Amino acid sequence: MKSLKLYGARDIRFEEAEKPQILDGKDVIVKIKACGICGSDISRYKKLGAVTPGQVWGHEFAGVVEQVGDQVTDLKVGDHVAGCPALIEEDDYYYRAGQPARANSLHAIGAKEPGGFAEYIKLPEKNLIKLPDDLDFDSASMIEPSTVVLHGYYRTNLSVGNDVVIVGAGGTIGLFAVQWAKIFGAKKVIAVDIDDEKLQIAQDLGADYTINSLKENVLVKVADYTDGMNADIVVEAAGTPTTASTVFGYAKKGGGVVFLGIPYADVAMERFYFEKILRSELTVWGSWSCVSAPFPGKEWATTVHFMHNNRLNTKKMITHRIPLEEGSEMFERLMERKELIGKVIMYPES
Known part of the structure; x- marks a missing residue:
């Protein structure tokens, strides 16, 4: 599948990656329709580089459920979803205490596990938020920063x-x-x-x-x-x-x-x-991350509600829409700061 992989500071490459497979009964595979570049992505690209060199990067996305594990109960093939990028071990003290944002094990997709700059992603069912079918994917990919x-x-x-x-x-x-x-x-x-x-x-x-x-x-x-x-x-x-x-x-x-x-x-x-x-x-x-209890928290349901009812305007925030293969060039344009670049939405499908 198509993907953007981060190797180091100012080193992101458009490459083929292995399509994810169902390995656990709670796994869900999503076909990504839109993914966004986060401000933290820009800082990491410029200054820090990859947590895991060569990992599929990105953590803001929305798409359509393509496959579900045999223990998935609330999602089905064809559902529109947004992804919560926070991965937390369920035996973590703070997760069990109802404070997932403080969990010592919290990390985001695109660091140690494959992220959202790709055609497909696999996540646990609990990390996916079902969306109204008429909420556009550009807006849905921006639920996470909200x-x-x-x-x-x-x-x-x-x-x-x-x-x-x-x-x-x-x-x-x-x-x-x-x-x-x-x-x-x-x-x-x-x-x-x-x-x-x-x-x-x-x-x-x-x-x-x-x-x-x-x-x-x-x-x-x-x-x-x-x-x-x-x-x-x-x-x-x-x-x-x-x-x-x-x-x-x-x-x-x-x-x-x-x-x-x-x-x-x-x-x-x-x-x-x-x-x-x-x-x-x-x-x-x-303030850290975007989750609360019950996971992923009221932040997600509230954002979906206000976005679906047009109380949150994402259209004015998006300045660039590009295919995923132009992602490497876009990150360099972001470094140059020669033009107005607001929210960038990328599309894995040509």
Whole structure:
């Protein structure tokens, strides 16, 4: 079958891979219809390379059930599904305690086991979410990043009427954060990014104000937009050392910061920002993965519901649709940053 395999930093290859086979009664084989490039994929491609060199990569996908094991009860051939990429050993203490996102054994497909940049994938039945047949595969392949955001918001005390600042609002996670903040009932959503074109998309998706941090003083603008109070909730979605060390400055006294981005580097903080945590008595929430109990969690059912009812807009987020064989070239284009590239959807079928 066709696939994209990651061998090392900036080394991804379009190659043939062995088609998966049913080995366990709970196994399900899915024919992949659409798969997406994640922001974490871009960082790993650029900086870290493969967990397992030569592994089929990718973890965002949707497709159609092609074959099921003899112990599968809730899925049948022809069902439309999205994949939860979190693989966890069921005897893991945190999994058994109903805290799967904290499981020591948690890892994602595309690391040690084959991922979603391929024509087919095999997963346990519990990792597949049945979809309405009329939910398009492009949107369905983006359910996973939405669940990452929703998992993070569930960690916070976000409520109706709050003001929310989203740093790194132009990426997939940031754009979902904008939309979910509005669904949660946020009064003002302030989008922060370094790209005006992406900020325009954030505004189109519901952001009330936008700030280009390369051109404007974010501390001043956030205070202006919130009548000097700053935000109830700040979302760090950029995943850079700079943004991770400065987001505390945008939260109001008694507010909180939730971290969704992964810096992939050491984070150093000026005293001014660190003291914001103390002097403003901030709450800091770490958020990891996209799952809760009962596995895979309400993040998934909730996303499917709001996506199916057109409350989550994925169309404005997608800028490129390409065949899988052009994936290697696309990753290099993402490195060059010479053009606006938002969400990229790839299609294994020609």
